[in-house]
Amino acid sequence: MSQPPGSRPRLDARGAVDLSAFTRPATPAPGTPGGLPAPGAYVVDVDEASFPDLVQRSTQHPVVVVLWASWSEVSQSAIADLADLADEDAGRWLLARIDSEANPNVAAAFQAQSVPSVVAVLAGQPLPLYQGAPPREQVRGVIDQVLAAAEANGLTGTVTPADTSAAPEPEPEPPLPPLHQAAYDAIERDDLDAAVAAYEQALRENPRDDLARAGLAQVQLLVRTRGADLQAVRAAAAAAPHDEQAQLAVADLDVLGGKIDDAFARLVDLLAATKSDAVRQRLVDLFEVVGSADPRVTSARRAMANALY
Secondary structure, eight states: OOOOOTOOOOHHHHHHHOOGGSSSOOOOOTTTTTTTOOOOEEEEEOTTTTTHHHHHHHSOOOOEEEOOOOOOOOHHHHHHHHHHHHHTTTTEEEEEEEEEEEEEHHHHHHHHOOSEEEEEETEEEEEEEEEEOOOOHHHHHHHHHHHHHHHHTOOOOOOOOOTTTTTEEEEEEEOOOOOHHHHHHHHTTTTTTHHHHHHHHHHHHHHTTTHHHHHHHHHHHHHHTTTTHHOOOOOHHHHHHHHHHHHHHHHHHHHHHHHHHHHHHHHHHHHHOOOHHHHHHHHHHHHHHEEEEEEEHHHHHHHHHHOOO
């Protein structure tokens, strides 16, 4: 099904990434507008530094990890259901929220292929549970199975509830630079051309503005795929495996759909066969979209270098 002109693909609609959320330089802090709710008595936010402590806690009681991303509305629903169930069970297990984009090494350790991904950790051992946001009654059943497995393995400790009564006020989100704010506002009103112009101007003023460069790559991807018919693009690419434009088009849609490895592999293979500068540049642009910290980008950069030489 084609997208109506001016629409932006969204993860919860067809597995696509809403890139407009990436134009802000950081995920809003928990408890601030646009961020997750503040952690509760049995909910913690975990990063790479605190992850070893989380593993240690799993030797005392079950831990349920949810890997999420700021652009995924489905993540918000999955986290809300899990937080409610953690409160209901009053310390029988701990919910750990991990931002997969801010902590790519942790996401890679769990081999998370999409967000949200939910994994139990029992005595340091991961147990994949589910992806997405199934109905709450199904989640309840999964958590009950985790608790039964924990009890069978002697993990009967309880979580000490966090004191949330005197939580510090979160710092307000810093304002964006004027041109970044102009681009963000343009994306919000679906004026992608204006967003491109704002980011290009930001780069002219400061060629080292990495956030503007990433924002420009993301918006240009939305421009290239605006109105695209996914089935038609895939059919064209399958019918013409050596057609450069057809392969570039389907790689763009694969990135939007979260099929990052597929997109990179497709373009690396094409680059190896053609040595095309257009293909090389598209790979570089998509690296900006996904983010240099993502381990898939690191791997694809090596593959790109091998394909060129």
